[in-house]
Amino acid sequence: MKPATIKLNVLTALLFTASAVMAQQKPYVSTPPATSPMAMKPEMTEIWNPEVKTITPGKKDSEAPSDAIVLFDGKNLDQWVSQRDKNKPAPWKIVNNEYMEVVPGSGGIETKLSFGDCQLHIEWSAPDTVEAGGQNRGNSGIFFQNRYELQVLDSYNNRTYRNGQAGSVYKDQAPLVNAMRTPLEWNTYDVIYTAPRFKANGDLDAPARITVLHNGVVVQNNATIAGLTLYIGLHNYPAAHGEDVISLQDHSCKTQFRNIWIRRL
Template sequence: MMLSRALFAFLVTTSLLIGPGAYYVSAAEDAPKDQPTEAKREEKKDEKSSSKDHDKKKEHRDKHDHDKKDGDPKKKPSKEQDKPKNKPKQDKESKKDAKSDEPKKDDSQKDDSQKDDSKKDDSKKDDSKKDEPKKDEPKKDEPKKDEPKKDEPKKEMKPEAKSEPKKDADKKEEGKPQGEPTPAKTPEPKAEMKPEAAPDKPADKKPEEKKPEPKPEVSPLPKPAPKPDPRKMAITELSNVDADFAFQGEYYGKIHLPGGTSESAGLQIIARGDGNFVGRQLRGGLPGNGWYNDQKIDLTGKRAGDVLILTQGDYQVVVTNQKATIVNSAGDTLGVLTKVQRRSELLGLKPSSSAVVLFDGNSVEQFVNAKINDKGELQIGTETKNPVQDFRMHLEFRLPYMPFATGQGRANSGLYIQGRYEVQILDSFGLPGEFNECGSLYRTKSPDINMCFPPLSWQTYDVYFTAARFDSEGNKIIPARITVQHNGILVQDNYLIPNKTGAGKPEGPEPQTIKLQDHGNPVVFRNIWIEYLGGPVVSSTPEAETLPTPAKK
């Protein structure tokens, strides 16, 4: 009986609770959200009269709302489906509330919570629309619940705060986020990482800044070979000469003069480097062969390919194919001269029976610190072992081709007798023959004629020397005497040397050696021999003063 009564009471209370609740839910859905319902007005009046009953009902409503909120947020069942789930809890609460005579008030309060839930559902529907995101609308409705409940503890805010992130999560899962991202999920930290990439750029620029600094940019010192010092460039082999060398040299022939006469003429052409030339036309022939300091015509010109043109005013000499055509100012051809290669008559002269061979290409026993090149030629910078007084000497020398050099820098060396008197060795081909040129007593006496051949030609010196005489007290009583043949032609004829020449040693009675001067140019020697004509001490006797000299030619 007790069980049957309990079941009957349960069914009665359930019907009372469910029936009016369904009506108010539907009415709340149809009612506008902004207007307050009649249930809310009654609720405000009832709260003042029954505060204790209201607390019990509030606990029942909190449990009811909490059960709803604990459900799956993804599955949103209708409000009618939620009612059967809440039946057990409502039955327990109905037993407590059956004693009270206010079921309608409780139902109205439940309806209010359901209306709030419906408002939340409506807000979700509105948020799903992309036209106007309104995340804050549910928060605006929440204070409406709390306004009539000033005395109640704010327990309802905690579940609602938990439910809102669920709603946001549902919106993100549905792919419909309308509001701005929360600060924790904003890409701002990523944007802050971009400046961190900025230091990488200067790191990339550092190697670029080092590019101009690298050592490879420091170019090596230019080699002197491509652009040699013109004053030091010396060619010693015919295989290494330039194109100008073929035009340099001596030309000989006959020219026709006005009136039908003809005469011999010589031409000397000197290369000055880079196609530049100077020359001189000699009346009567070449030096030592028809011309003896006679009339001459000085010329200048420049090579253009295989043709060299030398001029003086309207007077012109055209050189090509080893021939020189002379044209006067009127345009008449006077004659054609042919290139010749002269050779000294004394070249290769063999030593006499009384001579001592100083160098024959094999032995250097007669010299100090002597060097021989790979062709068996004696190099400069040496001197004889034995001192000399009176002697006759033969030697042959060859000058390097130095087209850019001039003056004393053009194949310079010297034959220093006793270290006191210098017979100059120099490339003076085509020059006037000054006191410091080839065949001269350096800075003392010019040669009688300039017999210098072109460079890379073997030339000869034949020297006859008588030393100065001194008395017993060391006073000079007779000066030294010298005769020089250059390429077989007499250029110094029994000349009395007044004193030492140039940088020579002071004169004295002591015999001294013969030195081959090193002036920095690769001059070479061969076939050197000597005849000693006096003893180590020279007496002032008439026999010693008379030395044989070659006849003039």
């Protein structure tokens, strides 16, 4: 037999043997395991119940949605009391059935209801006539849980310390930008407030946080509140506490407020 023929027969035998071995093995099937995302169906990640609650939003962004508590609509101060004496009505003045005006020297006012996590809408303005500057121009404040202050101040062309101007968490977080309108215009705050959390032993577990839109502009972006608002001294967290009132400050300025509503979160 010629060498070429011998080589051909050997190659044929090797190919036959390899084919036989492969035939005995199970064929590979490209089927993903049941735990693989490729094996899932779209409906497996759909959540249907409970159905999301339906509410009716305001016709304008500034109007209260159907699940909000209206704290002031220009008609009365029934949702508020005097901060000096909670058994007395709020001593501030209602003007033109539209807005309330701080009566300097009368003291602050606070809500009858208490709140923790919340969404707050409030509109405010300084007096039309500019009579002072710095911290004496339209100064007031919005206190969440009666402890943590979002500053109210006419910061239009009015230089002061950055963590004390409009949109600041007073003496704590400065606003990202100054979005103040002129004294002849109304300003809006839309606030998402997250109350602090405390451990069972009373120690702080998580600090309060706040997001603020000033005239539609983000000026506090989920900012951490360092603690109790203090005029003098460093911030700190007081003893553990729960829900508390929203209060508005009397800083001896005729600041004005209107269209106040709140939603519990």
